[in-house]
Amino acid sequence: MSRAFTREEDSENAIAGVGERPVSPHRNLVTERGLAMIEENLAELRDLMAKAERRGDRERLAVVSRDLRYWTARRESAELSVPEPGSEVIRFGMGVTLENDDGKKVHWRIVGEDEADPSKGSISHVSPMAMALFGKKVGEVVKVNGKEWEIVKVSYKAEN
Template sequence: MTAEGERALREELERLKKVDRPRITQAIAEAREHGDLKENAEYHAAREQQSFAEGRIKDIEHKLSHAQVIDVSAIAHTGKVIFGTTVDLINLDDDSTVTYRIVGEDEADVRNNMISVGSPIARALVGKSEGDEVVVRAPGGDICYEIDQVRHV
């Protein structure tokens, strides 16, 4: 994962442990005070939140303990597409442009143009250089791109 991805996971973990966990514990305590737990919707909702939060904490701790963090800014700028680079592409069919950043699976967010290194687009781009033409095999058909610029940001 990228250094930014690791930082975001650590921040989420901190929030879950120091903000969400105490808030949920308090909600459970308050719901218990309302009496019969069998029919107490607030109690069951708080327990469900607790279960989700604890599961997410374990998931993040596991990911961080097994992550290999790659700082792209420390890598030599070769003009080639590698993990962590930001790539500006030109669609050769309609001359539209799109920018993607190639990140780890846990960081992928298509709405923010951050794509997983294992995605079809990233797999087609990795190892290519500025000026290369790339064909991406997509479910809707092949898309031809030209790599306009590769940035190590």
């Protein structure tokens, strides 16, 4: 096939050697914070795009264009989900404190895939732990990766 029939964005990606960022097949549930994060990423990428265009930096344009397509798709598919205040049943967006047999406690907030950062106490709603927790209440036990965890606290907002 002639190069004349390729899309411009394909040639931009080839310049930088970048492929598309994979978009998850799961529902794109987001918290209010997660939705704001998407908006911030889009604004930042639009600024970076303008700067790269002014400089004529084709490699940077390819990378920023790819990321802009990803975050635009994530914004278009975003479903804001806010937990019901006072709910005792674990749902998306809630915080959960767990304790294992050794007395070790951990606290997780269940968030969207793009917002998840286990090192900061947030896990994706499609993670095995979140899937095990959904629909449970304080006092129930969940088993994940061969470990049992008792649910000791459920909160509407994340604890810091």
